[in-house]
Amino acid sequence: MNMFQDNRDVHPSLVGEKIWLAYGDHNCRFDESFTAQYCTVINQYPGDNDDWYLIRLEIPVEYDGSAFYHLLITSRHVGCRTGAPAPTSVYIFLISDPDKPIVPKEFRRQDLVAWGESARTKEDLERLFG
Numbered sequence: 001m002n003m004f005q006d007n008r009d010v011h012p013s014l015v016g017e018k019i020w021l022a023y024g025d026h027n028c029r030f031d032e033s034f035t036a037q038y039c040t041v042i043n044q045y046p047g048d049n050d051d052w053y054l055i056r057l058e059i060p061v062e063y064d065g066s067a068f069y070h071l072l073i074t075s076r077h078v079g080c081r082t083g084a085p086a087p088t089s090v091y092i093f094l095i096s097d098p099d100k101p102i103v104p105k106e107f108r109r110q111d112l113v114a115w116g117e118s119a120r121t122k123e124d125l126e127r128l129f130g
Contacts, residue, residue, distance in 0.1 A: 011051045014041040014083040020122045021055065021073070024089055024115040031114070033062045038122070039071070041083075045104050050075035050082055052104040054095065063094060063113065070095040072102060073118060087119035087128050 022036035043054040052074045060067040072093040075081055080088040092114045093107055119125040 011044070011046075011081060012083070013044055014051075014053060015044050017041050017083065019053075019055070019083055020119045020125055021071075021090075021092075022117045022125060024117045026112070027114040030061065030063060030092075034114075035059045035061075036122075042070075042098070043102070045102060047074055047104060049078050050080070050088075052102075053082055054098060054102060056098075061094075066096065068094050068096065070098040072104070072107070073116065074104065076115060082118050083120060085120065085124075087117055087125045090116045090118045092116045 018038045018040055020036070021039050023031045023034050037057060037059050039055040039057055041053050042056050045052040052072055055071050055073060057069050057071065060069045072095050073082060073090040076089040076091055080086070082088060082090060091112055093111055094113050095102070117125055
């Protein structure tokens, strides 16, 4: 075994995949302007617990006078991964310029805009929450 090998669990790539994202909690202003929808994963960044996912919205969210077509999400819970067969709760961050380099470790709690729920399909989330 190579002693310099990264032993972190390798998360399967979701780039190009669609995931369902719904509002969860934490910010009523975001909830008022966000429509639950399928989103396309356009980039994936390594993380400690879960990877971070840059997603493109089909329906933009209007927030603080600006339209946002991109969000950055990552799982809120250790051991639960975005895009896994079971839905998971995620942190949601607004991304104004998806072409600007994204460094997930630089995002802080105060950058958080809301919590959400993500799943592979809308039906997976509906089965969980009824």
